[in-house]
Amino acid sequence: MPTLQDVAHRAGVSTATVSKVLSNTPYFTDQTRAKVMQAVEELGYVPHLAARALSKGKTRIIAVVFPYLYDTLFSDPLVLRILEGIESETSRQGYNILLSTPRLNARGPDSHYKQLIQSGYIDGVIALDNVPFASVLDPVRKRGIPAVAIGYYGTDFRVVSDDVSGGFQLMTHVLGLGHRRVGIITVPFNIHYSIQHRIAGLRAGAEAVGVDFDAFPQVDGDFSTDSGEAGAAKLLDAHPDLTAIISLNDRMAMGAILAVRNRGREVPRDVTIVGYDDIPIAATISPPLTTIDQQAPELGRSAMRMLLDVFGNHSPELVKMPTRLIVRQSSAAPARWREEVATHHDSR
């Protein structure tokens, strides 16, 4: 591979000159500039990034860190959407993505990851950081590397989805349809900060309509479809009069739809089901799912833009990404069910 030296020789100038011309320093004759560019062209010269990294102290590599907490990391479509957003902005800016999925437990992330962070390979970090018991950003902060978190934790510079508003939209939609017996499938608080905010939003939504949130039965799932099915089963069996179930992610909502069907009822005729996330599949299942769009790709893009701000020594403010209620066919007014319930039961 041709080096800077080779280019310098062929152009008849010093390596310093080549370097400066290539980095677009001003104050150069058009002539030298042309000579250099021609030599670059003829030799097919491409800068050696490791060498540049060593002398500049900058690698143009961004570590994208998704802690490997649950097995859901690689089965969660949301992760891929966020990655898509980060990638689009990152490549547009000429940065590269080093994908890191450290194992994380209460004692912190694994040592291979910690070495990577300290290795000088990384200009900046974008991390999903949403668990209370440990942060993948601890070693990053210690090392003084610019970092942005997508989540409620770990650093001053953060991008979050407006989970409170999402919860609010979901609850007011369901109550607005006329439902008053609503079950909720959530996830243990300590697993995920976002969930706490979504719950707060649900509560605020109920209060706004003048309904007692604490009267609504809740069960815990673990994000998986199976846990949603089990949770909905538990809710429906304990509270047969429920007309709606709010699930705090889409996959659990899909499980809830199955549970409703298994009990010989229909969605949304008998029970309204709403989810959260708007994963790609949500629009195409049957019935298509009413849910909250988090704008995951935009979350990722926004994080990368914020990181560039941090590079520039700015102190960007928290970005709170608005959520959007996506109304599809899985939610409907409860009226019909109430009218039909008597005859429906008789006909069995």
Next chain:
Amino acid sequence: MPTLQDVAHRAGVSTATVSKVLSNTPYFTDQTRAKVMQAVEELGYVPHLAARALSKGKTRIIAVVFPYLYDTLFSDPLVLRILEGIESETSRQGYNILLSTPRLNARGPDSHYKQLIQSGYIDGVIALDNVPFASVLDPVRKRGIPAVAIGYYGTDFRVVSDDVSGGFQLMTHVLGLGHRRVGIITVPFNIHYSIQHRIAGLRAGAEAVGVDFDAFPQVDGDFSTDSGEAGAAKLLDAHPDLTAIISLNDRMAMGAILAVRNRGREVPRDVTIVGYDDIPIAATISPPLTTIDQQAPELGRSAMRMLLDVFGNHSPELVKMPTRLIVRQSSAAPARWREEVATHHDSR
């Protein structure tokens, strides 16, 4: 950050000694070894990867290349599963993943990607390479970087799923249930090599049972759920007597289920639907989908292991990953439908 020099000073030895001790060269007093290790410990020394990369010519960075061809890249669950496999093996071996998603068209991949490949940052490449008109591995080959393709194209060292066998399993399963009027939803040949092989497998399966494959109607989709729904609609409207539809991916199969329902029929009672890929959602939709498991994570792991072989100057043979037929509730014998069809129609 402490450097090798700092460690050398504190341990009272030369940098050469520190370097060699750390790289586990033999021939050292236990004493010097201990002194060095202690200094490393006390200083919290971590090697600077860019410096090491420059002097060794090795970065321990693997580029994982997913060409950005269709928008399906980031909405295809299979991609995430393959990435999961690559990641697990890669991190186990102490390598890092640089994720690259070059834009690819007939003139080849974009120039940012080509620069990256030539930049000296990359020790090896694992690429999804499955389109006939251009290869992301061209620049890699030119640069002489070791590479493994997951797919039918681009390099001598390849890992593929046994698509022929997958097609064979699918067809013999459907025919084995007794179906003889089978529609097929595929994708234009020129988009994806795997599809050609799956079709060949379908044909072989039909021939093995003594059925004329060419008598089965085919329509083209584009991998999306919507296209599957449209395709199935076309098939069912043109051939109302079909009792089974084979879709060459799961998302199109999910669309096909919708199309069946929209026509007032049921899966699998009236029409059997089978898919391909076993994406995570396939098990949890209603009815759960009969499909082919490609073992995507194992495909990824296997590619990384093969790359290590190539690093070691071996010439690994093509790996053909076996597929597994996953029988779920979306497929059933057509008998019942045939018995009921008359009365069923009358009752409308």
Next chain:
DNA sequence: CTGAAAGCGCTTACAG
């Protein structure tokens, strides 16, 4: 068994 020295390919004050 250990060290001095050159070199990996770039960039960047510093001079001129």
Next chain:
DNA sequence: CTGAAAGCGCTTACAG
């Protein structure tokens, strides 16, 4: 406007 030289932090023949 251009260049000589030092330096980024490591590794690796080569000596001893």
